[in-house]
Each structure stands twice: as structure tokens, then as C-alpha cells.
Amino acid sequence: MLAQLSLRDCPHVESVSACGQCSARAISVCGALNEAGLDRLAAIAETLTLPADATLAYEGDPADHLFNITSGVVRVSKLLPDGRRQIVGFLFAGDFLGMAAGEVYPFSAEAVEPVTVCRFKRSAYRTLLAEVPSLEAALLDRASHDLQAAQEHMLLLGRKSASERLASFLLDVAARGEGGVRKGGEFSLPMSRSEIGDYLGLTIETVSRTLTKLKSAGVITLPTARSARVEDPERLRRLAGGREA
Amino acid sequence: MLAQLSLRDCPHVESVSACGQCSARAISVCGALNEAGLDRLAAIAETLTLPADATLAYEGDPADHLFNITSGVVRVSKLLPDGRRQIVGFLFAGDFLGMAAGEVYPFSAEAVEPVTVCRFKRSAYRTLLAEVPSLEAALLDRASHDLQAAQEHMLLLGRKSASERLASFLLDVAARGEGGVRKGGEFSLPMSRSEIGDYLGLTIETVSRTLTKLKSAGVITLPTARSARVEDPERLRRLAGGREA
DNA sequence: CGAAATTTTGAACCGTTTCAACGGACGTGG
DNA sequence: CCACGTCCGTTGAAACGGTTCAAAATTTCG
Numbered sequence: 001m002l003a004q005l006s007l008r009d010c011p012h013v014e015s016v017s018a019c020g021q022c023s024a025r026a027i028s029v030c031g032a033l034n035e036a037g038l039d040r041l042a043a044i045a046e047t048l049t050l051p052a053d054a055t056l057a058y059e060g061d062p063a064d065h066l067f068n069i070t071s072g073v074v075r076v077s078k079l080l081p082d083g084r085r086q087i088v089g090f091l092f093a094g095d096f097l098g099m100a101a102g103e104v105y106p107f108s109a110e111a112v113e114p115v116t117v118c119r120f121k122r123s124a125y126r127t128l129l130a131e132v133p134s135l136e137a138a139l140l141d142r143a144s145h146d147l148q149a150a151q152e153h154m155l156l157l158g159r160k161s162a163s164e165r166l167a168s169f170l171l172d173v174a175a176r177g178e179g180g181v182r183k184g185g186e187f188s189l190p191m192s193r194s195e196i197g198d199y200l201g202l203t204i205e206t207v208s209r210t211l212t213k214l215k216s217a218g219v220i221t222l223p224t225a226r227s228a229r230v231e232d233p234e235r236l237r238r239l240a241g242g243r244e245a
Numbered sequence: 246m247l248a249q250l251s252l253r254d255c256p257h258v259e260s261v262s263a264c265g266q267c268s269a270r271a272i273s274v275c276g277a278l279n280e281a282g283l284d285r286l287a288a289i290a291e292t293l294t295l296p297a298d299a300t301l302a303y304e305g306d307p308a309d310h311l312f313n314i315t316s317g318v319v320r321v322s323k324l325l326p327d328g329r330r331q332i333v334g335f336l337f338a339g340d341f342l343g344m345a346a347g348e349v350y351p352f353s354a355e356a357v358e359p360v361t362v363c364r365f366k367r368s369a370y371r372t373l374l375a376e377v378p379s380l381e382a383a384l385l386d387r388a389s390h391d392l393q394a395a396q397e398h399m400l401l402l403g404r405k406s407a408s409e410r411l412a413s414f415l416l417d418v419a420a421r422g423e424g425g426v427r428k429g430g431e432f433s434l435p436m437s438r439s440e441i442g443d444y445l446g447l448t449i450e451t452v453s454r455t456l457t458k459l460k461s462a463g464v465i466t467l468p469t470a471r472s473a474r475v476e477d478p479e480r481l482r483r484l485a486g487g488r489e490a
Numbered sequence: 491c492g493a494a495a496t497t498t499t500g501a502a503c504c505g506t507t508t509c510a511a512c513g514g515a516c517g518t519g520g
Numbered sequence: 521c522c523a524c525g526t527c528c529g530t531t532g533a534a535a536c537g538g539t540t541c542a543a544a545a546t547t548t549c550g
Contacts, residue, residue, distance in 0.1 A: 438529060439528085449529075450529095457531085470530095
């Protein structure tokens with residue numbers, strides 16, 4: 001959803017899986033790179049496999065690297081001095097991390113579940129960027145897309161009720177799964193209640209209670225604590241109060 | 246602060262005022278355009294002068310134009326079907342509007358006070374972008390910067406108390422004024438309490454009460470309802486609970 | 491199977507909102 | 521020049537949604 005760039009809704013998505021060992025090819029971003037560029041990119045990339053809760057980037061550290069998520073889910077978060085946390089986005093396979101960083105990372109990024117990522121040296125990436133102008137156009141597009149997502153999330157955080165937040169969130173996650181949002185569509189919630197709460201600006205108790213309420217209302221079911229099923233897509237959309245409501 | 250790109254903290258800021266009639270030159274963005282590019286840009290630009298509350302862009306309308314604010318303040322907002330509003334950012338002289346839009350504007354943009362803007366046709370802008378690769382690099386930088394600001398604001402909306410929100414907001418606005426944040430520094434608040442509330446995710450009453458509380462605490466004074474003075478920068482920063490606290 | 495972690499549920503509490511009224515600034519018109 | 525109406529900001533009191541604190545239920549994992 002956000003912090004950076006996403007390949008997810010790119011018409012050339014197959015490029016994500018096109019690369020076996022590492023997702024260097026993924027950063028070609030919808031064909032912005034030719035073969036030579038791709039090879040150069042692969043040369044500066046390395047694949048990492050990380051366990052749950054591993055840190056990819058720590059808020060305030062020098063932003064030396066740039067990541068592309070190959071599999072798993074990553075949380076991007078910011079902390080207040082007293083420990084309050086706001087998760088500004090979840091990253092899924094195909095998403096980029098670290099584009100928006102300056103000298104230091106303005107956020108932390110950690111694995112929600114075991115992940116594999118493709119890591120690039122920022123310095124090398126900059127050089128490549130300068131050499132391949134078409135890459136920038138693609139990245140600018142994605143940055144704009146992420147900014148839009150961020151604005152949508154500000155609307156959620158600033159103005160929506162707990163039920164509306166959960167409905168919006170479930171819709172987002174469901175839309176990501178295969179088949180999108182449809183009656184009976186089941187999808188996994190890889191993140192904990194605490195992570196959902198910190199993403200939606202709520203406490204774990206409110207998240208739990210609100211999910212229970214949605215379930216009681218027949219809008220969703222919760223096969224397990226870490227998965228959900230949409231039972232009434234129309235009502236869920238109306239509850240979310242979003243885009244087309 | 247946000248929706249799009251800003252020239253404000255650009256090392257070449259003088260380029261903003263360098264252009265008399267219209268701010269076409271401003272979009273040169275820190276020297277990304279040569280003279281020829283500048284002329285091409287000026288050709289597709291027009292200057293508009295608008296009264297307070299005039300609409301620059303309406304959420305859902307085709308995103309035909311792109312703006313550069315020459316003077317005044319613009320609010321960028323999103324609405325929920327029932328009328329609840331979230332202002333996702335204020336734009337000041339030098340800021341860009343509309344970069345992050347796709348086919349349609351994902352937000353509305355209105356003048357907070359009388360403004361002058363420089364308007365570009367989006368189609369012509371796209372052509373220019375394709376022809377001048379260096380422009381994209383500069384715009385990508387700014388988009389990243391805006392994304393960071395958006396993430397900071399999500400932290401505010403999701404996790405900060407009313408006092409912390411107001412303190413953060415005052416610090417932001419004060420930092421924009423000449424001299425930045427310093428004891429005795431006075432600055433104007435061109436936006437209404439309602440606009441501040443919709444930006445901070447609060448009601449006008451809470452904004453008013455909280456400002457009064459900050460005043461009583463000796464942290465700020467309010468020379469008029471639309472201006473403020475920082476009396477205790479250190480305490481204000483601590484209250485904001487931000488970056489270095 | 492048992493310990494630890496996560497999720498759910500309950501009850502009291504609290505910060506912010508809501509509803510209501512008042513005060514002051516501004517602009518229009520008498 | 522002052523009376524009047526409107527808009528905006530402030531203040532007060534009550535209500536409410538979500539938080540906090542506490543504990544039980546469930547799941548996870550060694």
C-alpha cells in the first residue's frame with residue numbers, strides 16, 4: 001500500500017515472478033529497463049531471506065539500501081519517543097521499500113512474517129537511475145500512486161470510525177487476494193491484531209471487538225484469527241464509506 | 246506540505262520569484278530545465294488569480310491541469326459521502342498541485358485565501374516531461390519528500406493527542422515563516438479553526454480549547470485569532486513529541 | 491502436554507465530540 | 521455613524537466512542 005512503489009497493479013506484473021533467484025528483474029518496473037539495464041541491476045542486487053520480525057531498515061539509520069519484496073509481508077512504521085507506533089503501510093510481494101528515503105530512513109521496516117527480499121545498494125541504484133531515464137518515469141508514477149494511497153489513509157485515520165476503519169482495511173486486503181472482493185472470498189490476515197491496530201490508529205481491543213461486531217452483523221466471518229471471509233461485500237463497502245459509497 | 250511537490254526547501258528558491266507574470270520558471274525545479282525547456286514550459290502556462298474558497302480542482306473531475314502556487318494558501322482535501330472532510334495538506338507559494346493525480350483528481354483543492362496560481366495543461370506537461378528527462382529526477386525527489394511528509398502526518402493522525410497535534414502543527418507553520426521556530430517568532434495562521442481541525446482530525450471546538458490551553462501554559466500567545474507567537478520553542482517541541490524529542 | 495503469546499471479553503474511565511449558548515469582528519444598510 | 525445580521529471563535533455541560541485495566545479463552549509452539 002504504500003511507503004513506496006508497487007508492482008502489484010502493473011500491467012506487466014509477470015515480471016515479478018519472471019526472475020527466479022532474485023527479483024532484480026522486478027525493478028525493471030513495467031518494461032522501463034532494457035536487457036542491458038536489467039543485467040546492470042542484477043549485478044548490484046542480492047537476495048535475502050529473513051525470519052519474522054527481522055528488521056530491514058531502522059528509523060534514523062543511514063539509508064544505504066533499497067528493497068524489493070519478493071515474498072511475505074513487511075510493515076513500515078514510525079515511532080513516537082514514548083513507544084507509540086504508527087504503521088504507515090504494509091508491503092507485499094512486488095512492492096518497493098526505501099525509494100522515499102533521504103539520507104536516513106524516516107521509518108522502520110520489519111518482517112511481519114518470514115520474507116524474502118531483493119536488496120540493492122543505494123549508491124549503485126542512483127547511478128543506474130542517472131543512466132536510465134525511462135526508469136525515473138516509472139518510479140515517478142509509482143511514487144504518485146503511493147502518495148494517493150497515503151492520502152486515502154489520512155482520511156481513514158483522521159475521520160473514520162472504528163467500524164469504517166476495519167471495513168476499509170478488510171476491503172483493501174481482500175482486494176489484494178486472488179479474485180478481489182467477492183461474496184465468500186477468503187483471505188489471510190498475516191498481521192497481528194496489534195499490527196492492525198497500529199495501522200488503523202486503534203487499540204488491539206477495539207480491533208478485536210470491532211471484528212467481532214462485523215462478524216455478528218453477518219458482514220464477514222473469521223475462519224481463524226488470522227484469516228477472514230467476506231460474506232456481504234456490498235454492506236462491507238457501504239460500511240467503509242469510501243470511494244463509491 | 247504535501248499533496249505534491251514543493252520548491253520551498255529547494256536550494257534554488259530564488260527561481261520562484263524570478264518569474265514576474267507567472268511562475269512558469271518555478272517548475273524548472275532547481276535547475277532541471279535549461280532555457281529552451283523553460284520557454285516551452287512558459288508557452289503552456291497561464292496565470293490565474295482566484296478569490297478565497299475558489300476551487301482549483303474537484304475530487305473526481307478529470308485531472309486536466311496541474312498547478313504551481315504563486316501566492317496564497319491552498320487546501321487539499323478529501324470528502325466522505327456524508328460530508329466529513331479530511332484536509333490532507335496545505336499548499337503554499339512554490340508548491341505544486343496535481344502531480345499525484347491519475348485520470349481524475351483524487352482530492353479537491355480550494356483557495357484558503359486569495360491565491361495566484363500558474364496553471365499548465367496536463368497533456369502538454371506530459372510531453373515536456375518525456376522530452377526533458379532531468380525534470381523527472383527532480384520531480385521524483387519531491388514526490389518522495391511529500392510521501393515522507395504524508396507518513397509523518399499519518400503518525401500524527403493515528404497516534405498523537407490533541408495537544409501534540411496542535412503543537413506539531415504550530416511548529417510546522419512556524420518553521421515555514423521567516424526565521425523558522427524561535428522564541429518570540431510570530432507567524433500568521435491563514436486558515437480557519439475548521440480547516441485546522443479538518444487537517445488535524447479534530448473538531449473546531451477541540452482546536453480552540455487546545456490553543457487556549459497552550460496559551461494558558463505560556464507556550465504560545467495568540468495576538469489575533471489568525472496569528473500566533475512562539476513563546477517557549479523548547480516546550481512546544483517537547484509537546485509535539487516529534488522527530489528529536 | 492504445558493508454557494507463553496495472542497485474542498477475546500468485561501467494566502470503568504477519559505479525551506474528544508456533540509450540542510448549546512455567548513462574544514466579538516466585520517460588513518451592509520439605514 | 522451606529523444598528524443589525526452574519527460569520528467565526530470561544531466557552532460550558534453532557535454524552536459517547538474508544539481506551540485502559542483486568543482477566544478469561546484460545547492458539548501456538550517447544
